[in-house]
Amino acid sequence: MDPASPEPIYAQIAAAVRREVAAGRVRPGARLPGARELAAALGVNLHTVLRGYQELRDEGVVDLRRGRGAVVTEAAPRLAGPAAALRAFVAEARRAGLTAAEAAAMVREEMA
Amino acid sequence: MRRTWLVVAGVPLLTAVAGTLALLAIRPDLPDPVATHWGTSGADGFTALRWAWLPVLLGPALGLVLGVLLVLVAGREPAARRLGAGLGAGPAGFVTVLALGSLWIQRGLADARDAPGVGTVLVVALAVGLGLGAGAAALVRAAVAVAATGPVPGPRLDLAPGERAVWSAWTAAPPAVLALAAAGLVPTLVLVAIGIAPAFLLLVSLLVGVVLVATLAARVWVDERGLTVRSPLGRPAHRVPLAEIAAVAVVTVDPLGDFGGWGHRFGRRGRSGVVLRRGPAVEVTRADGRRFAVTVDGADEAAALLTTLVDRDRARPR
Numbered sequence: 001m002d003p004a005s006p007e008p009i010y011a012q013i014a015a016a017v018r019r020e021v022a023a024g025r026v027r028p029g030a031r032l033p034g035a036r037e038l039a040a041a042l043g044v045n046l047h048t049v050l051r052g053y054q055e056l057r058d059e060g061v062v063d064l065r066r067g068r069g070a071v072v073t074e075a076a077p078r079l080a081g082p083a084a085a086l087r088a089f090v091a092e093a094r095r096a097g098l099t100a101a102e103a104a105a106m107v108r109e110e111m112a
Numbered sequence: 113m114r115r116t117w118l119v120v121a122g123v124p125l126l127t128a129v130a131g132t133l134a135l136l137a138i139r140p141d142l143p144d145p146v147a148t149h150w151g152t153s154g155a156d157g158f159t160a161l162r163w164a165w166l167p168v169l170l171g172p173a174l175g176l177v178l179g180v181l182l183v184l185v186a187g188r189e190p191a192a193r194r195l196g197a198g199l200g201a202g203p204a205g206f207v208t209v210l211a212l213g214s215l216w217i218q219r220g221l222a223d224a225r226d227a228p229g230v231g232t233v234l235v236v237a238l239a240v241g242l243g244l245g246a247g248a249a250a251l252v253r254a255a256v257a258v259a260a261t262g263p264v265p266g267p268r269l270d271l272a273p274g275e276r277a278v279w280s281a282w283t284a285a286p287p288a289v290l291a292l293a294a295a296g297l298v299p300t301l302v303l304v305a306i307g308i309a310p311a312f313l314l315l316v317s318l319l320v321g322v323v324l325v326a327t328l329a330a331r332v333w334v335d336e337r338g339l340t341v342r343s344p345l346g347r348p349a350h351r352v353p354l355a356e357i358a359a360v361a362v363v364t365v366d367p368l369g370d371f372g373g374w375g376h377r378f379g380r381r382g383r384s385g386v387v388l389r390r391g392p393a394v395e396v397t398r399a400d401g402r403r404f405a406v407t408v409d410g411a412d413e414a415a416a417l418l419t420t421l422v423d424r425d426r427a428r429p430r
Contacts, residue, residue, distance in 0.1 A: 001276045041337070
């Protein structure tokens with residue numbers, strides 16, 4: 001994680017997790033470190049880590065459970081790679097001014 | 113080291129002396145035989161008064177042996193010396209107070225069968241034992257942090273100048289070891305369930321269970337703070353800051369052979385570690401030669417990152 005990089009820290013954290021999951025180094029069922037612990041280790045704000053974890057939750061890469069923290073889902077290995085690419089695609093789409101519907105249509109076209 | 117021996121030997125001896133003096137003082141008032149065992153319905157075991165001195169001296173003797181042994185074997189590690197001091201003083205205090213207390217409540221009785229219950233004595237003895245143990249341990253000098261200097265040998269990771277990296281993993285004892293540990297709780301549970309043992313023993317089982325959970329699994333961190341190994345319950349936790357690390361290595365550890373068992377342990381020759389399974393471990397050597405190891409998967413990566421971070425820390429202007 002590079003604090004000097006233009007990419008927001010929470011996004012870097014999420015990206016790092018996706019990389020590990022996609023590479024198989026972190027397997028489904030594995031528990032990610034607690035947000036508080038990770039924040040202390042990285043020297044960043046707790047909410048930064050939480051935001052990163054929430055992004056992963058929204059993608060379906062992890063499950064956030066009370067008491068157990070962030071757990072890698074069964075589908076995560078399949079989702080991690082596409083989820084990472086998705087971030088880049090959505091960023092591009094936004095820059096080009098596409099609406100959500102237009103972007104979704106592109107994806108559907110491509111996947112058909 | 114001299115202070116350690118003074119405490120490890122001195123506290124049990126003082127306890128023995130104090131206990132003997134107290135025993136001599138109350139002896140004339142005690143019935144003969146005295147009650148020495150209590151069951152659920154009061155005193156049910158009696159011994160001739162002339163053997164009353166035995167437990168009063170046995171506690172300190174046990175404490176002395178425990179403490180001395182531990183310090184002899186692992187005395188190089190300051191934490192082991194503190195533990196030795198505590199183990200010397202704690203049981204000594206506990207047994208002596210228990211023995212004396214159980215006699216104290218029989219002062220003035222004509223017949224030992226009238227002896228009251230020992231509940232209070234037990235609680236007081238526990239408190240004294242814990243207090244004495246903690247006090248003795250506190251008397252022994254704790255580890256002094258020594259800053260390491262110079263480069264650390266070993267493979268490194270490629271990190272960009274401003275980049276921050278952390279490495280973390282969960283490590284736990286293999287299921288077989290966990291099962292073995294849990295199995296130790298079963299007899300107590302069974303005995304309480306069928307009514308032979310008093311229910312408060314469940315508290316003991318609970319305590320043991322808590323200790324097992326705290327020591328047979330851990331989360332390992334490699335980051336700017338150094339190498340940290342923390343129990344799931346927070347404590348016990350060990351941290352070796354980057355500044356104190358003189359060497360990083362990946363070693364193969366056998367918990368039973370090298371450390372005498374699983375968990376947070378002291379090994380031979382100044383080694384300590386959290387050793388939960390046989391196999392690769394990250395081992396750091398401090399400037400004063402003390403080594404700390406933790407068994408964890410991915411030790412190679414962890415060690416490389418740690419070496420890189422130590423390098424960076426050394427290069428930092430002070």
